[in-house]
Amino acid sequence: MPTTQLKRNATAALAPASIHATNLTKSYGDKQVLRGIDLAIPAGSVFALLGPNGAGKTTTVEILSTLIAADAGTAQLAGCDLDREADAVRKIIGVTGQFAAVDNLLNAEENLMLMADLHHLSRREGRRRAAELLARFDLTEAARKPVTTYSGGMRRKLDLAMTLVGDPRIIFLDEPTTGLDPRSRRTMWEIIRSLVADDGVTIFLTTQYLEEADRLADRIAVLDGGRLIAEGTAEELKRLIPGGHISLKFADAAALELAAAHFAATSRNDEELTLQIPSDGTVPTLRAVLDILDSAGITPEALSQHTPDLDDVFLTLTGTDKQQEISR
Structure with a gap:
């Protein structure tokens, strides 16, 4: 900002x-x-x-x-x-x-x-x-x-x-x-x-x-x-809307496998060598992920943070399933 x-x-x-x-x-x-x-x-x-x-x-x-x-x-x-x-x-x-x-x-x-x-x-x-x-x-x-x-x-x-x-x-x-x-x-x-x-x-x-x-x-x-x-x-x-994540890209399959072992709830793409870790978009969460990687001696090739935009917020809060989404 x-x-x-x-x-x-x-x-x-x-x-x-x-x-x-x-x-x-x-x-x-x-x-x-x-x-x-x-x-x-x-x-x-x-x-x-x-x-x-x-x-x-x-x-x-x-x-x-x-x-x-x-x-x-x-x-x-x-x-x-x-x-x-x-x-x-x-x-x-x-x-x-x-x-x-x-x-x-x-x-x-x-x-x-x-x-x-x-x-x-x-x-x-x-x-x-x-x-x-x-x-x-x-x-x-x-x-x-x-x-x-x-x-x-x-x-x-x-x-x-x-x-x-x-x-x-x-x-x-x-x-x-x-x-x-x-x-x-x-x-x-x-x-x-x-x-x-x-x-x-x-x-x-x-x-x-x-x-x-x-x-x-x-x-x-x-x-x-x-x-x-x-x-x-x-x-x-x-931050009210689920779907935020930290995306990590690795140089090889071995690094991806090692990183995946340190994070329980993740989504991975073996072809693109990427790992997605759920995140609320806050600095403490990002710092925690980096600390885990650092402690394990893992260095990602690239890192990006993705958060829902206001389109996601609007559609979720005003959609037919809004109450279920808000309560998550």
Whole structure:
């Protein structure tokens, strides 16, 4: 993990909760969408909410951003009560939905000035803020071109820039990179990282791209059937899933045979001269394996450590056999 990410994790762990929710519940008729979820998201961190379609991700965002009311439960955002201080909550949050909410009849500069008017900024302050955001999102040259001529990535950047006009402290990003090409998606990731690192904002992210959550989030929660079924860092979640192993490759069959005799639960490939030893991915486990090899005078030709990725986590936790897998 990069040093900047480690520092951010440490800072987030010490920060007060920017979003705190207890027992949020929501139903539409007979369909219970949220079944009592609890959240505690530190200020200045990125929190990712994962889940299959229909799990309740967008409903959670809509409740916390005051767009709809929960049937039960309480929530505070930056200390403001969601029910009693909804106007105060709206002043400190920004929301970027699944689809770019830009006005195609206006250019980028006009879209930003419209948002400045909605935030009751003076004309002078609005222009200053618009120019600042156009520069930050590399949209200055296209500022007065019709939005209809923009690429998908440019539209998403403008959409996020519009969200930032009011200088929010908490930003909800509901699948912000849907439909973007890989280059545009990575550009958006860099922007999100800078919002946290440079501006100290809190990001609440929902996404269908598991790599996105892995790259960006300090903590990840998995929502399924209206319930949070797992939460932790990406590495903590990966350790919930069986299948991690240390792979050792040897120079000859004799070394492979000798090594296999020292490890009870292993999988071997005699043709490739490899041995797979179950591992939880932690340093102590790797050290223990190396100590055994060293004590036996065995030197592998190559060593690699394999851990389940977030795809494995997602499919296992939200699959039909998830309860059996989780209990292992």
